Amino acid sequence: MSEASQVAGVPVLILKEGSSRESGREAQRANIMAARIVAEAVKSSLGPKGMDKMLVDSFGDVTITSDGKTILDEMDVQHPVAKMMVEVAKAQDSEVGDGTTSVVVLAGELLGKAQDLMEKNVHPTIIIEGFRKAEEKALEVLERIAVPVNPEDKEALKKVAMTSMASKLVAESRDKLAEIAASAVLRVARKVEDRYTVVLYDILVVKKAGESLADTRLIDGIVLDKEVVHPGMPKRVEKAKIALIECPLEIEKTEFDSKIFIENPEQMEAFLKEEERMLEEMVEKIAGKGANVVLCQKGIDDAAQHFLARKGILAVRRVKKSDMERLAKATGARIITNLDDLKEDDLGCAELVEERKIGDDKMVFIEGCRNPRSVTILIRGATERVVDEAERSLHDALSVVRDVVQEPKILAGGGAPEMEMARQLRKYAESLPGKEQLAATKYAEALEAIPATLAQNAGLDPIDILSDLRARHEKGEVWAGVDVIEGKVNDMEKLEVLEPLTVKKQIIKSATEASTMILKIDDVIAAAKMKPPKTPKGPEEYKSETSPAE
Numbered sequence: 001m002s003e004a005s006q007v008a009g010v011p012v013l014i015l016k017e018g019s020s021r022e023s024g025r026e027a028q029r030a031n032i033m034a035a036r037i038v039a040e041a042v043k044s045s046l047g048p049k050g051m052d053k054m055l056v057d058s059f060g061d062v063t064i065t066s067d068g069k070t071i072l073d074e075m076d077v078q079h080p081v082a083k084m085m086v087e088v089a090k091a092q093d094s095e096v097g098d099g100t101t102s103v104v105v106l107a108g109e110l111l112g113k114a115q116d117l118m119e120k121n122v123h124p125t126i127i128i129e130g131f132r133k134a135e136e137k138a139l140e141v142l143e144r145i146a147v148p149v150n151p152e153d154k155e156a157l158k159k160v161a162m163t164s165m166a167s168k169l170v171a172e173s174r175d176k177l178a179e180i181a182a183s184a185v186l187r188v189a190r191k192v193e194d195r196y197t198v199v200l201y202d203i204l205v206v207k208k209a210g211e212s213l214a215d216t217r218l219i220d221g222i223v224l225d226k227e228v229v230h231p232g233m234p235k236r237v238e239k240a241k242i243a244l245i246e247c248p249l250e251i252e253k254t255e256f257d258s259k260i261f262i263e264n265p266e267q268m269e270a271f272l273k274e275e276e277r278m279l280e281e282m283v284e285k286i287a288g289k290g291a292n293v294v295l296c297q298k299g300i301d302d303a304a305q306h307f308l309a310r311k312g313i314l315a316v317r318r319v320k321k322s323d324m325e326r327l328a329k330a331t332g333a334r335i336i337t338n339l340d341d342l343k344e345d346d347l348g349c350a351e352l353v354e355e356r357k358i359g360d361d362k363m364v365f366i367e368g369c370r371n372p373r374s375v376t377i378l379i380r381g382a383t384e385r386v387v388d389e390a391e392r393s394l395h396d397a398l399s400v401v402r403d404v405v406q407e408p409k410i411l412a413g414g415g416a417p418e419m420e421m422a423r424q425l426r427k428y429a430e431s432l433p434g435k436e437q438l439a440a441t442k443y444a445e446a447l448e449a450i451p452a453t454l455a456q457n458a459g460l461d462p463i464d465i466l467s468d469l470r471a472r473h474e475k476g477e478v479w480a481g482v483d484v485i486e487g488k489v490n491d492m493e494k495l496e497v498l499e500p501l502t503v504k505k506q507i508i509k510s511a512t513e514a515s516t517m518i519l520k521i522d523d524v525i526a527a528a529k530m531k532p533p534k535t536p537k538g539p540e541e542y543k544s545e546t547s548p549a550e
């Protein structure tokens with residue numbers, strides 16, 4: 001019996017056997033604890049002096065990263081509230097691409113402060129109300145102090161990208177990567193009236209271990225991590241006419257086993273000849289329309305390869321579906337599912353298709369596409385791990401550049417905006433009624449956890465730094481923040497530590513939302529865990545278990 005109340009001495013059961021229930025203070029305390037543990041886990045990786053984490057998954061694969069979202073993703077947490085925190089980090093990542101560590105740290109801090117208030121008998125509803133008002137005020141402060149920039153100013157975009165990579169493993173080569181990120185985003189940006197929109201999906205990122213990060217480059221066009229299928233095919237085709245084919249260039253096997261009785265060698269030969277003739281016909285259908293490059297999503301039979309080679313056609317097989325879609329956009333081709341439908345104007349165009357050797361591997365470059373907005377970033381780096389972390393860092397860099405291009409306003413970082421928000425919030429709190437005032441003041445304290453953590457991770461004394469910061473902000477130095485390199489308070493704008501307004505706003509919004517959502521829960525009812533079957537059962541056993549006869 002898991003949940004029972006007594007009505008006139010008779011227990012009333014409302015939950016299934018095995019379910020568990022936690023309610024009231026107990027539930028709130030446990031939830032807050034879970035959220036704070038998650039926040040603690042990522043705290044030490046915040047900022048340029050933050051540490052990296054090494055994560056080993058159940059298959060033994062190793063990931064080394066300081067990216068908040070990746071750390072949480074790989075941690076595979078169990079507690080439902082801990083899972084909510086992971087969701088927040090993921091949402092932050094998909095919305096704005098950066099600030100995933102900050103959002104989790106801030107949410108954890110807010111919950112800690114809420115816990116303090118609850119100990120003092122402030123009701124969660126009041127805390128939530130106070131937090132909401134504080135959030136509104138904080139966002140207002142951010143809008144007011146943000147500095148407008150020109151969305152086409154590449155130098156400014158580069159600085160924002162540099163800041164986002166300062167805290168990553170790739171910090172050494174961030175100059176080069178920032179240049180690439182800014183150029184790539186500007187290339188794919190579309191102007192509608194006086195606003196820009198950027199779809200990051202338009203930028204293809206391909207990684208290949210080998211050489212070094214400094215050899216990472218931006219390529220005008222699309223790069224496929226594939227090679228030309230047959231040695232007899234041309235390795236370079238100018239003025240390419242490209243067919244994008246979704247179906248296999250093979251004789252499809254029937255779904256059912258079928259047997260053919262062959263009685264003599266002549267019949268065998270006739271059978272093989274017939275297969276060959278069908279493949280040749282397929283190739284003929286493509287060549288007949290004038291294609292000189294074939295990019296196929298599925299396999300290409302040996303015989304078909306041979307016929308394609310004889311026609312001087314360059315072919316690549318097993319191209320990824322997402323790459324097929326990009327190729328269609330870039331070259332203006334239509335993806336064909338049935339060869340009989342292929343028409344001349346379904347073919348796409350590119351100035352050059354060429355197989356090149358990159359390190360020990362071969363890759364196919366499609367350059368000078370009809371759509372000038374198609375670009376690829378080819379990431380190089382000493383090992384797989386470096387290339388993987390470079391890809392994640394580049395994702396952050398591309399995202400922040402996009403954020404600024406779409407909403408061209410920036411802030412200096414290093415905890416400066418958090419300090420300014422906290423200062424103004426404290427003033428504002430005085431205008432609020434009793435307990436809400438307490439909550440808004442606690443919100444300000446939680447914001448200060450960001451500069452405090454930056455200082456702590458850089459080996460500085462957070463108490464000294466915070467009091468210095470408070471004094472400087474009081475004097476009107478809006479951009480006073482933690483200079484983790486020099487180890488003291490400094491003007492972050494002069495140090496060119498710049499971040500998008502969009503990211504900071506999202507951190508405030510998501511952290512407040514997550515913490516208030518968790519505060520609102522006062523009852524956790526969990527169904528009993530489903531037990532996996534002891535041994536894999538055949539369909540027969542299942543049948544007998546559920547049969548009505550039992």
Ligand SMILES: Nc1ncnc2c1ncn2[C@@H]1O[C@H](COP(=O)(O)OP(=O)(O)OP(=O)(O)O)[C@@H](O)[C@H]1O
Pocket residue numbers: 045046047048050066067068069097098099100101102103163164166167396412413414415450454482483484485497499
């Ligand atoms: N040179 C610097 N000096 C001081 N603070 C810096 C500097 N560069 C970046 N920061 C600060 O570091 C913080 C960002 O750290 P980090 O990139 O580790 O976390 P995040 O952006 O919150 O999450 P993630 O990048 O993992 O998604 C920001 O507050 C930023 O202002």
Ligand SMILES: [Mg+2]
Pocket residue numbers: 098099100164167396
């Ligand atoms: Mg970051």
